[in-house]
Amino acid sequence: MFDQTFGPSVDIDVTCFKGGAQECVRQPVATEVPCTLQVNGDELGTMLCTPADLKEFAVGYLFTSGLIQGIDEFRDFYCDERTWRLDITTTHRIDPALLGKRIYTSGCGRGVMYDNMINLAARHPLENSFSIExxxxxxxxxxxxxxxxxxxxxxxxxxxxxxxxxxxxxxxxxxxxxxxxxxxxxxxxxxxxxxxxxxxxxxxxxxxxxxxxxxxxxxxxxxxxxxxxxxxxxxxxxxxxxxxxxxxxxxxxxxxxxxxxxxxxxxxx
Structure with a gap:
């Protein structure tokens, strides 16, 4: 059993088969934890994540899901590394009606998007002169x-x-x-x-x-x-x-x- 708190990778004992021979070694594997997002006391959902840069993840997820409109609506963040609960405070409560309009994506860990974000994204095509060699x-x-x-x-x-x-x-x-x-x-x-x-x-x-x-x-x-x-x-x-x-x-x-x-x-x- 692993401890509840760990970094982005965990060393485990494995058995390798190489060149016709068996070898017991210790190798790092990517850590996977179930992070539960709680916004203003309301549980939003649980995502399977790598336990690093979780504040950035929370902000990015809320914004790209259309649940906040900008960083000015983000107030506070706390991560409980024993339970992997991410407590987030925003300037307003997330609309419960919006949370019911979920679209499950093809992403790893069964990602979720929200209907209003998809509708908004289809409007106003990006038009700028950005170019790159x-x-x-x-x-x-x-x-x-x-x-x-x-x-x-x-x-x-x-x-x-x-x-x-x-x-x-x-x-x-x-x-x-x-x-x-x-x-x-x-x-x-x-x-x-x-x-x-x-x-x-x-x-x-x-x-x-x-x-x-x-x-x-x-x-x-x-x-x-x-x-x-x-x-x-x-x-x-x-x-x-x-x-x-x-x-x-x-x-x-x-x-x-x-x-x-x-x-x-x-x-x-």
Whole structure:
């Protein structure tokens, strides 16, 4: 049995079979805890998470789910690391009618989105002149794939980061769930007051529609991933004015929507 309090990884005894031989060793595995979000005393739900950057996760989740409109509505946060209850205080009570309109997503840990956020995200496509050179996209993804020690140790987490103007970020976020990692990265930006008008969000996982909805909610114009998008992601991204770049591996990538934001001028195509 594990203790109730632990870090992002836990060392366990395993039996490996390599080269025709059996070996008993100790290896780190990614930690998974059930975090219960309680907002103003009302239980919102329980999410399976990596126990790190949980304040950022809580802020990002409330915002990208449409339950708060901005960081000014966030008041306080406390994490009980024995029970993994996240107590959050906001300026207003969450509308109970809204909580009944849930859509269960394809994300790890059975993520949840709320109906009003999806309706709002479909309105007002993003329109800005943000553009980025292909070389910067390649450099950002190369950095992302090598930045996480937790991923190197466990191979059990997704990594997400936000780049401003295509620069290499200073911080990244890991989680067993790719949607959780997105919430952590966007929550960090909200807490720091980062302007996301000229930003790109990069991740290591599949680009499903709930990830796109979160990015649109935050006003991020470009989404970059090593993984591939679903067809709903592509269709919605074209309507929302978001550039989706997938299969970013080994210096190559595919642009699925709004390619005008990628400056191919110096590249032969």
């Amino acid at each position: 292909p070389e910067r996209l390649v450099a950002c993804m190369r950095w992302l794939l090598g930045c996480s020690q937790l991923h190197r140790d466990t191979h059990g987490v997704h990594t997400v980061a936000v780049s401003l103007n295509g620069d290499i970020p200073d911080v990244y976020f890991d989680d067993i769930g790719r949607h959780n990692a997105v919430d952590k990265a966007l929550g960090h930006c909200l807490l720091q007051g980062v302007d996301l008008t000229w930003a790109l969000l990069m991740g290591t996982g599949r680009i499903s529609s709930e990830i796109l909805q979160k990015v649109k909610r935050a006003g991020v114009p470009l989404l970059l991933s090593r993984g591939a998008p679903t067809h709903q992601t592509v269709l919605q991204a074209r309507d929302m004015g978001i550039t989706v770049v997938g299969f970013a591996r080994g210096g190559n990538f595919t642009v699925y929507s709004h390619p005008e934001r990628v400056s191919f001028g110096s590249v032969s195509v």
